[in-house]
Amino acid sequence: MRKTYDTMILGCGEAGVFAGYELIRRNPGMKVLIVDQGQDIYHRSCPIVAGKVRECIDCKVCHTMCGFGGAGAFSDGKYNFTTAFGGWLTDFMPEQEVMELIDYVDEINTAHGATREVFSTETPAAQALRKKALEFDLHLLQARVKHLGTENNLRILTNLYEDLRRDITFQFNTAVTAIRQAEGGYCLETADGDQYLAKFLIAAPGRSGAEWFAQQCRQLGLPMTNNQIDIGVRVELPALIFEHITDVVYESKLIYRTKQYGDQVRTFCMNPYGHVVAENVEGIHTVNGHSYSDPKLRSENTNFALLVSNHFTEPFDEPYRYGKHIASLSNMLAGGVLVQRFGDLVRGVRSNAHRMGKSTTHPTLTAAVPGDLSLALPKRQLDDIIEMIYALDKLAPGTANYDTLLYGAEVKFYSARLKLSTHLETSLPNFFAAGDGAGITRGLAQAGASGVRAARAITQRIQGA
Structure with a gap:
């Protein structure tokens, strides 16, 4: 099978989800494909979490790490409003812009059921705690944080999925074996022998696909640097x-x-x-x-x-x-x-x-x-x-x-980091990378922000043409 789209997103974690959301919001009618080796949000079920087994049974595809929402779906949903940790997006854009993107992703989450309660390290009690920590050479980083909660995090993602599935084609349970340059764009080849083509590609493979993605980047001649x-x-x-x-x-x-x-x-x-x-x-x-x-x-x-x-x-x-x-x-x-x-x-x-x-x-x-x-x-x-x-x-x-x-x-x-432009574009034209799998984020907030950033860059290129 061979199908063509306007934009493809590889990976359905936080970065991929919000990249898709932003593309559809700004480009109604765009043909967007999101490919993931895991399941949709309704069929992700870790046997341990479900109480069926006590120990990991090495599922072929890990439901905890893969599928709609990525590794963040079964996390307890800490959303940090800061650039002090959670990624390195400030290496690509000003801090103010990163914070605006983080706030924007939070607005989307809130519209889909996230809490409005925020914990802050700027309250008098938090500042007193920070001072006490310094007495013992412990440094408390300052940040606002929302605790979405594991069960609420799943509900938010379910609401997002219902919004997106009307306008985006999802291809779940699909293992991509190779990324190729083809026909003025890019081709994703799958283990089933299918091929998906598009002019624009956003790679957001997440943590579970990081090592595989690094291998693909080396084969494509994309420069990478070590991360910690x-x-x-x-x-x-x-x-x-x-x-x-x-x-x-x-x-x-x-x-x-x-x-x-x-x-x-x-x-x-x-x-x-x-x-x-x-x-x-x-x-x-x-x-x-x-x-x-x-x-x-x-x-x-x-x-x-x-x-x-x-x-x-x-x-x-x-x-x-x-x-x-x-x-x-x-x-x-x-x-x-x-x-x-x-x-x-x-x-x-x-x-x-x-x-x-x-x-x-x-x-x-x-x-x-x-x-x-x-x-x-x-x-x-x-x-x-x-x-x-x-x-x-x-x-x-x-x-x-x-x-x-x-x-x-x-x-x-933390994946090897790709060399990217300020718009998170690789050295190959129209090939963007976002999220933890690209080595530029390590948390929900900046991962989502990076997906939005890449989607806006594609939008500018299309609408400016």
Whole structure:
């Protein structure tokens, strides 16, 4: 089968969804195709989340990572109004323009059911918390944030899908095997032998397609540069310990520079009263966290990631592969996600079922296997994490309790970054890239903003012709 469209979007995550939304809004009647290897929003169902299995069964296509809404669909929906983190769009455009795009995407979300409640680090209570953190050399980043909630996030995306499906052609369950230049535009070749052609292409493959997309870019001769990779653990402890922080700012981004190595460690993706969950990234089991808006769905624990940022220099050029290797070690040891009590880690003993049974903090990811993180994570990163936990213990006493749980490994893969113009266009004409898979964003807000930016550039080119 061979079909032609005006514009094609590769990937149906946050960037792809909002690129499609903006194209249709500004170009009524445009023939737009969005291709994704996952399912539509109604048929995305992780067997673990559905309660059918306890452990990841390695579905051919991961429902948590792929499909309409991408990896963000099953996240707890933190929407950050900032350029301080969540991506690097300010490398391509002024900060004010990035913020305008972030606000614009938020308006669309709100029109489709998102909350209007915003947590801010600019309130007197938040500023007092920021000052207290500085006493312990912890730096609280300032940002406004909305907590959409896992269940509400799905509802927002469902409403968006219903709006878009009337005007956009979606091709789900479709694995693209190659991107080619063809006939004054681009061709997407699929595993089924089909071909889709268009003059304009927006590549938004998301995190799950990042490594594949990098290979395609190399074959097309598109220059790329290494990005960082973050390696760490997910911490779970009683919600009461962080309540004085999460009640004020909800998502506290705390940065610490270790004294031993001078490395940067940060908290990430904080989930008050949340649940630790497993993810499958191209066959590698990693860990993440969710939290719900509905009090009935909450747990007694709070979880968050502690991540050590790693930047690589020449000649090494495979940070993505390095991160997958680290995560695979914990998979090898535990058959999936590994969990250890902080006290056991410090003492140098392996957590086992007997020791875990004595823990006063009960794991929300019951499928995690007790083990020894020191056999999976590099010593330097583990030393950084331990030092950070003791620093956090000064701000939130109880963080360094013996029974604090550490899940591993948590790895944030940031794709190799394409060389792009201010309009997010590659060196090939009419070929744009957006979102996490292109290595320019790492969160809902900037991913959506990047999709809108690329769509507006195409619109200007069409309407200016």
